[in-house]
Amino acid sequence: MSLLEFLGFRPTLPRFAARVLRALPEDEATGWTFNAERECLQHPGGTEISLRNLFLEYCASGVFGRPALVRKYADLALTRSHEIPALWVAAVKNIYPVVRSEFVETTIEIKCRATGATMDSVVLPFAGDLRIRLVYDFGNFVRYVKGEDLGTWGQSAPDVLGHALANLGRLEKPTWVDSGLGFFSLASPMSYGESMLQLDSAVAALPFAPNAVFMPCNRGILLAADGRSEEAMTAMLTEAARCLREEPWPVSATLCKRSPDGWQQVDPPACAAALAHNLFVQHRADYYAGQKEELDALHESRGEDVFVANCSLLGNEDTWQSYCVWTQDVKSLLPVTDWIALMPQGEDVKFIRVAWQDVVETCGPRMLATTESPPRFLVDSFPTPDEWSALSSRAITG
Secondary structure: OOHHHHOOOOOOHHHHHHHHHHHOOOOOOOOOEEEOOOOEEEOOOOOEEEOHHHHHHHHHOOHHHHHHHHHHHHHHHHHHOOOOOOOHHHHHHHEEEEEEEOOHHHHHHHHHHHHOOOOOEOEEEEEOOEEEEEEEEOOOOEEEOEHHHHHHHOOOHHHHHHHHHHHHHHOOOOEEEEOOOOEEEEEOOOOOHHHHHHOHHHHHOOOOHHHEEEEEEEOOEEEEEEOOOHHHHHHHHHHHHHHHHHOOOEOOOOOEEEEOOEEEEOOOOHHHHHHHHHHHHHHHHHHHHHHHHHHHHHHHHHOOOOEEOOOEEEEOOOOEEEEEEEEOOOOEEEEOOOEEEEEOOOOOOOOEEEEHHHHHHHHHHHOEEOOOOOOEEEEOOOOOHHHHHHHHHOOOOO
């Protein structure tokens, strides 16, 4: 136990990193270092352990619960030496289906570009940006199941998903807790809370099951509300906003429900549209930030001069807007935002702010879509005088 934390001092990321490093298994400890800029532990072999969400979970835990968490985090170093069993009969009992945003794929895929590895994870559709990822559970960490694993086992993705769902259903039964504010939250002793909306038994346990709308907003957190009640939906979105601010591992701002044709995305009620938009842009900004970090590292390793624009936020708790900056004579990767600040060169020309769609309608041919998700667009030239005039006429004022 950390004496400073026992005495009431708040944890710091460097001290937390040092504590995890000290707890690494002896046969895995050599070579690991703390990268303060990237907020991660790094191994010379190329493996990284991101500390951001681990640190949030650690800080939220009581002092006496932290040693167990540190041991769990230290075991993440073992992912380098642990392989998913090649025998289907040995692997099947530890495979689970987790709900994740497709946007997390991009950061992994960019890392693969840097190393020359291929992206081969098994991903199945769900609703909106949400996807089902098959994982193998080693205990204190999981590893994504890949297409090559399916080939080794001689199994199809739908068949493996069926077994994974059965494994999920055999875990200790979760319960729903009524918040008293209109929404329910899932209480589960297991670490798959956000993914249990896939279980018929979990859905059926709600008093409003046929009309239930769900939010798997963070890992381990699943919210549900009666889709017929604007008050309940608003309360659920408000709780999701709190989770985004205060809880680790945000997943998505997507609202979803089960229909006879499968899972589908749900629009928020009109009274909560602004709140839902705020959640959407904040989640996207987080994913874009992860993108930028990996793209910057990739471009630096390749000696490429490309500016990866930030997805910046402007506003307050009531209204958030996203924006990015497009600067003349700067090759840039732009995120999709509410509006763009166009920055011309020259002291006598002021920048203008223009809604994203207006920029696309005027300058679409010079905006090249790339493979990232959420999407980015490569721009290597600036609007012409005629395009600038058209954009100026649509500029946002005030």
